[in-house]
Amino acid sequence: MKKNRVMTSVVIGDGGVAITPTGFRIDIRLPWYRSLPVSTVAIDSVSIDGVAVDSANVTFELDGRQFALSAMADQVDTVWYVLDSAYLNVKSDRVDPGAAHEFAVTMSLYPPYIRGLRRMTQDRIVLNAS
């Protein structure tokens, strides 16, 4: 059985990072106890080996739909169910499958019933050379 974790600190999900032909894809979880509209979630940064990826090269994928990071704030009717993984699809030429890499994601939540709260969570994962 899987180990218990403090799930409200988890951003990178069990699926971790997968290398893709154009970069990489990260399984992400909502670090909150309940589902939230996508409009209340922001991806602040995605980095590889400490270097931030240009946000224009990242899309947020939920239930097979892709959103530009800048379009997330408008998704008031799209709910991220708390048990589901979403994905970040990242274009990057920094991935060398033969080398180890560290990936980091920083996410902010703006829980819609707590005015003025911004909750920032960063999570990181090291992917060893294949």
Added chain:
Amino acid sequence: MSQVSQLKFGTTLYALTNEFLSRRYSFEQLLEETAARRIGPGLEIVGFQSIRGFPVITDEFAERFKMLVEKFHLTPTSLAINADQEIRRGTVMSVDEMVAYHEPQMRAAAKLGFPVARYQYGAGPEVIRRLAPLAEKLGVKLGLEIHAPQHANHPDVLKFREMYAKVNSPYLGWIPDFSSTARTVPPSFLAHFRARGVAESLIDLAMEVWQGTGDAQTRMGQYKERARAAHANEIHLNELSLIFPMFGHEDPRGWLELMPAVVHIHGKFFGFDSHGNEEAIDYAALLPLFRDNGYAGFMSSEWEGHMYSDADAFEMIERHQAMCRRILAAA
């Protein structure tokens, strides 16, 4: 004089957040384990956590839920609903929009057989006043969760109390959350900060200010000012500032004023001392107040240590209920 306790026990699945979100237990397995561990019979759930598509409740889900509740001999107690007033960031919903946002959540409670819908301050008294007739029609009581930093006599709560007095409906009530009436900040929470490298001097300062007088916002401001003057680590000082909204040190007897309209209780807890007592919340003072003043409803064991601890929540709830039984059985 002490009386025979009519207070009933139960669990909120919120306490089992880590078990559920880590996908170790499905919703159905949580119910099964709650029954197997005898930490019901009361069952509280958070709509937006347990139910995909909430507040839409399909007939299929409702039937399955009722079948499971019957199979595991559980009793639905409270459905936690949310006052999501700022789904569009920077824009707050109007009263009409908030009424419309709450209605389907209340209907969900009725469809699933919950006698109480837990609501939040963000709804505001006017929205709840307008929803009172629907609550009556559905047979679902609306209970305001009174959580730190608010308390029975907090200005935010007084606004609802004034409205309740005018409307005078048995379908409007209160849900005391023991976070408002803590003795101290849970030592396990402070230990979590120490483990993250937060300086002892910063923790000492935070606790000194926390124990002082004044509302939470004022004390938090004082603490931040003094911490910054002492050149504390900015990230650490912000993280630690959570203790001000999370825990209040109001007198437990404040709950007495609300007692006749208490419709549910959140038995908030974090950890235990070496005697098996809650480490920060004085249950020996709290439980007899409710027992001896006629409260005959449910209390959900609401472990919130899952925010910083990966301990087995089922075990924590078992210990909580054993402690409560011991206290209630004593004079």
